[in-house]
Amino acid sequence: MNFRKLFLNFSYLSFTILWAYAAISKLGEFQMFKYQMADAPFVSPLADVLVYLVPGIELIVAGMFAIEKTQKLALYLSFVLITIFTIYVGAMVTFSSKAPCTCGGIISSFTWNQHLIFNAAFLVLSIFAIVVQRKQNQGGQSSIHTKVAY
Numbered sequence: 001m002n003f004r005k006l007f008l009n010f011s012y013l014s015f016t017i018l019w020a021y022a023a024i025s026k027l028g029e030f031q032m033f034k035y036q037m038a039d040a041p042f043v044s045p046l047a048d049v050l051v052y053l054v055p056g057i058e059l060i061v062a063g064m065f066a067i068e069k070t071q072k073l074a075l076y077l078s079f080v081l082i083t084i085f086t087i088y089v090g091a092m093v094t095f096s097s098k099a100p101c102t103c104g105g106i107i108s109s110f111t112w113n114q115h116l117i118f119n120a121a122f123l124v125l126s127i128f129a130i131v132v133q134r135k136q137n138q139g140g141q142s143s144i145h146t147k148v149a150y
Contacts, residue, residue, distance in 0.1 A: 004136045008071075011129035015078045016065040018122060023058035025104030026051075036102040042091060057081070072133060079126040086119040 026033040030051070037047035061081065064074035092099060093112045101108040101115065110118060 004132050007132050008129060008136070011075070011125055011132075012065045012071055014125060015074070015122070016062045019058040019062035019078070019081075021105055022103060022107065023055035023062065025107070026055045026058075026102070029104055033102060033104060036100040039100060040102055041096045041099050042088065075126065075129055075133060079123070079130060082119060082122045082126055086116070086123050089116045089119050 033055075034047070034051045037051050038044055040047070043050055057077075058081070061074050061077045064070040064077070089112060093116055101110065101112075103110075103115070107115065107118070
């Protein structure tokens with residue numbers, strides 16, 4: 001197994017664990033999650049929808065990593081999700097650091113600054129994984145074109 005494939009598998013597994021854990025934690029403490037969403041700055045007007053939408057999307061994206069044909073899309077969706085969550089956490093750090101974290105599980109025990117660093121690490125991981133995936137796909141395509149050309 002080459003480095004690119006190993007790195008991609010690590011990235012897929014990392015995001016699968018992240019999204020599945022986050023969703024299961026939210027659903028496991030659903031009433032608390034619902035209360036925190038209703039009390040969260042910036043998103044409280046959408047809380048009634050987001051309490052179902054966020055863990056649902058997280059579970060779907062986590063499941064997509066298990067299917068080879070949907071792994072690329074799952075990686076892009078992970079980039080979008082972690083970007084949105086990082087912007088939200090950045091806003092919390094800047095404007096409202098005393099609001100409750102709606103993440104669930106051990107992540108909810110992070111300070112907002114720790115949470116920002118955690119999210120930033122996953123954001124960087126998603127960017128590197130997308131770059132590696134593109135390079136791997138380009139390498140695969142060029143070898144296919146070479147075979148077709150002969």
